[in-house]
Amino acid sequence: MDSQKALIFINKLLANDKQVLNDLEQKLFLGMWEGKKYKDIVNHSYSAEYVREVGAKLCTKITELLGIQVKKRIFKNSIIAGYQKSLEQASLSQEPIVEPTNPPLRDESHSANLLLQNHNPFILQHGRIEDPQQFFGRKHEISRVFEVLNNNSSVALIGEEGIGKSSLLWVICQQAENYLQLPREPVFLDLNNGVHDEGEFYFALCDKIGIPESKGYRLTRNLQKKKVLLAIDNLGRLIENGFTRQVRDQLRGLAEGRDASLRLILAASEPLDRLFNDSQDNGKTSPLAGICQEEHIHPWDEGTMRAFITNRLANTSVSFTEEEIIQLIQESGGHPRKLMQLCYRIYSQYVESGR
Numbered sequence: 001m002d003s004q005k006a007l008i009f010i011n012k013l014l015a016n017d018k019q020v021l022n023d024l025e026q027k028l029f030l031g032m033w034e035g036k037k038y039k040d041i042v043n044h045s046y047s048a049e050y051v052r053e054v055g056a057k058l059c060t061k062i063t064e065l066l067g068i069q070v071k072k073r074i075f076k077n078s079i080i081a082g083y084q085k086s087l088e089q090a091s092l093s094q095e096p097i098v099e100p101t102n103p104p105l106r107d108e109s110h111s112a113n114l115l116l117q118n119h120n121p122f123i124l125q126h127g128r129i130e131d132p133q134q135f136f137g138r139k140h141e142i143s144r145v146f147e148v149l150n151n152n153s154s155v156a157l158i159g160e161e162g163i164g165k166s167s168l169l170w171v172i173c174q175q176a177e178n179y180l181q182l183p184r185e186p187v188f189l190d191l192n193n194g195v196h197d198e199g200e201f202y203f204a205l206c207d208k209i210g211i212p213e214s215k216g217y218r219l220t221r222n223l224q225k226k227k228v229l230l231a232i233d234n235l236g237r238l239i240e241n242g243f244t245r246q247v248r249d250q251l252r253g254l255a256e257g258r259d260a261s262l263r264l265i266l267a268a269s270e271p272l273d274r275l276f277n278d279s280q281d282n283g284k285t286s287p288l289a290g291i292c293q294e295e296h297i298h299p300w301d302e303g304t305m306r307a308f309i310t311n312r313l314a315n316t317s318v319s320f321t322e323e324e325i326i327q328l329i330q331e332s333g334g335h336p337r338k339l340m341q342l343c344y345r346i347y348s349q350y351v352e353s354g355r
Contacts, residue, residue, distance in 0.1 A: 003033040004078045009086075013065055020119060021058070025135045028055050032075040036097070045173055047186055050130070120351070121312040122344040128166035133169050136308050136336070138164065141295060145172055145265065146179040148293050149229070154255050154264035156235075156272055156288070159297030162337045165267040166190075168297065169231050176229050184229040184263055185209075191235045197242030205230075215250065223254060223261035230255075235268040235288075236275060245287065248276065248347060252287040266292060299334025308336075309343060318350045 001009075007029055011020045021029060024042065031041030037307040043146070055072060063070045066082030122235035127134050141157075148155045157165045160230045173186035187208045195201050209230075211222040230251075238247060254262040268275055300308070311327060320328070324346055339349035 001080055001083060004031050006033060006076075006083070009083055010062060010065070010079070013086075022131050024051075024054055024131060025058050028058055031071050034081070035076070047177070049188075050174060054130075076084055107268060120344055120347050121316060122340050122345055122347055124341060128170050130167075130170055132171065132174060135167060136311065137300065137304050138168050138297075140169075141168060141297060142172060144295055148173075148243045148295070149263055149265070150179075150256045152183045152260075152263075154266070154292045155231075156264075156266045156268060156292040156294045157239075157297055158268055158271055158294050161269055162299050162335055163299065164336045165297055166233050167336075169233055169265060169267045171233050173229065180229065182227070184227045186229045186231065188231045190233040191237035191268070195237060196240075198244065201238075201243070201247060204317050206245065219250065220254065220261075226261050228262050229265065230262045233267045235266045235272075236270075239276060245276075248287040255291055264288075264292060300339070301334065302329055305334065305339060306331050307334065308339065312343065313347075316347075318347060320346060 007021075007026060010029070012019050027041055028038075031038075032055065038055060039048065042051055052057075059072060059075070062079070062082075066078070066085065067255060068078055068082045068085065070078040070082075107174060123134060145155050145157075157168060159165050170188065173188050176184065176186040189195075189204060189208055191201070193204075195204050198215075202219070202233045203213050206213045206219070206222070209223070209226060209228055211226070214222050237243070249263065251264065254260060255264045266272075266288065273286045276286050276288065305328070306325065309320060309328065313319060320343075328339060328346070330341050332342055
């Protein structure tokens, strides 16, 4: 069994659950099969942290699929053992198992659709999009953010819930190595991920950056030799009980100046001066509002929505009618997540009806 046959085997098992490995997962699969290190499998389009995270999730996914422990260091042997197990089960149940013989890919960008013709290209998302292949649009916003960052300022992404701020924040972190003029290590911190008070905030911040747990002057000292692009998602958590202005004051202090240890990119549901309301407390400028340039994230316009639908349907046998597209535009209101959900439903109806 070679790597290509192994990949087809896993994708066919996943196809029963209406999913296949995405492009990055397939790269990692083939690379781990050959015993390569992560840094030798993918190029600089992804951060090392993200690649390790996707690799770990991939091993977990295949472990659950095969019922056999799959780890990077024993990856090939585990897949072969899983394949042998499936052969034995098929033999006992007298169900034939089809030996994969055809090459799985014509090119990486269309691999999922070629492997599974009726696979729904509108993948439902219940959180941020972490797969660059699934991210669409926002080129203007990305360009503006890097323009601000390269001018030694911090940025706040402002937009309503579900508009795509978290996904945009994640993508900017992945592209930082290519577009930041002065190199900084991207660090992604989601305050919805178990951060309930100031103590947990400082612990999570230091853990992500890789420095001893600290705050105040000790934190400033530990960051002296660091240059970090700190992306904070769900910033609104900082207004809850357990947080004081001290956190925001320290973030500002660490992010001020051309050679600051931190450069911030924040995601919030409303403008920072309104979110924190610090200026009304004591007449002073709100710390983060005073240091971040705001980039407002608006719903997609009609042209972007049409381009998205066309892009996703390009390698399928399904075409939406003009009436359906107009309905999708009107019902979604330009919200990417809602548009994806509506498109998923219509596409499923096409497949189920055999149209």
